[in-house]
Amino acid sequence: MTGAAPDLERLAVLAGRSWRVTPLPGGLTNTNLRVTSDDEVPPRLDLVVRCSQAGAELLGIDRDAECANTAAAAEAGVGAAVVEYRPDLGMLVIEYLDASPLTDDSFADAGVLTRAAHAVRRLHAGPRFTGDFDMFARQASYLSTIRERGFALPDGYESYGDAWSRVRRALAADPRPTVPCNNDLLAANYLDDGERTWLIDYEYSGNNDACFELGNTVTECGFSPEQTEAWVEAYFGAPTAADLARVRLQALCSCYGWSLWGFIQAAASPIDFDFWEWGMERYDKARATFGSGDFERLLEEAASGG
Incomplete structure (x- = not known):
């Protein structure tokens, strides 16, 4: 074992075992540790312990829902199984998956893109999640937090309020059933x-429009227009113009809404990371779409449902 995380000794799964810890990279609201057994006692342990950081309430994270939805994703065949949940310790223990995280460049491989889209489809076809996720509600909540606490907001952010409302109306004109989504x-x-392909990290999970899930990956992974079309086709099979427009508008929603997450973290997180720049990258993408020549067409096509 190691003395780096003494609370690990309180986990039932590790009781009476000899084990070692390896920090895992990544995680802006968690510290992730890989814990493996180094004794001869069966079964061999190979686990990931997700240790929560403080401040989840500012970001709207529900740790109980995260645990329940992680288990549901495992049942759908696309996530790691939950081994133990200790909210008193801020720990969620899941199985370690012997696979590598993708990078933005990975999606240039058509096989990778197709496998990823099929994994998303499996998640969406799986058990319903605990709770719902709506970026319009989340954006309003984040904006309220920023105002109430006096956190910094970039100039011009609120000037897009009318355009944001138009996006909401266009998506609501052809409402679609919600499905279990990771949302991040x-x-x-x-x-x-x-x-x-597996999908991990269910901090922001909830039932949502499938097109938000697709649009979130489009913008987070920097897809080109050609990649976006291939991505939507890999998911839908034979997408309509409305499907593609809806994904592109939801990519805008992801940028405009999640940028506020970055601005909150910039003001409140103790982690040494440039959250302001993270938020600005997404805000700049949102501004580009709001101001593009395609914006009006996207609204019309998404609202048409055809």
């Missing part, structure tokens, strides 16, 4: 072993 599928939350 950046490249590193896809794990791939060359044959199969």
Whole structure:
């Protein structure tokens, strides 16, 4: 064992065992540790312990829902099984998946892109999640937090309020059933072993429009227009113009809404990371879409449902 994380000794799964810890990279609201047994007692342990950081309430994270939805994703065949949950310790223990996180460049491989899209489809076809996720509600909540606490907001952010409302109306004109969504599928939350793809990290999970999930990956992974079309086709099979427009508008929603997450973290997080720049990258993408020549067409096509 190691003295680096003494609370690990309080986990039932590690009781009476000899084990060692390896820090895992990534995680802006968690510290992730790989814990493996180094004794001869069966079964051999190979686990990931997700240790929560403080401040989850500012970001709207529900740790109980995260645990329940992680288990549901495992049941759907795309996530790691839950081994132990200790909210009193701020720890969620899941199985270690022997696969590598993707990068933005990984999606240039058509096989990787297709496997990832099929994993998303499996998640969406799986058991319903605990709780719902709506970026319009989340954006309003984050904006309220920023105002109430006097956190910094970039100039001009609120000037897009009318355009934001138009996006909401266009998406509501052709409402779609919600499905279980991760809602935070950046490249590193896809794990791939060359044959199969898993989806990890369910902090922001909830039932949502499938197109938000797809649009979130489009913008987080920097897809080109051609990649976006291939991504939507890999998911839908034979997408309509409305499907593509809806994904592109939801990519805008991801940028405009999640940018506020960055601005909150910039003001409140103790982690040494440039959260302001993280937020600005997404805000700049949102501004580009709001101001693009395609914006009006996207609204019309998404609202048409055809």
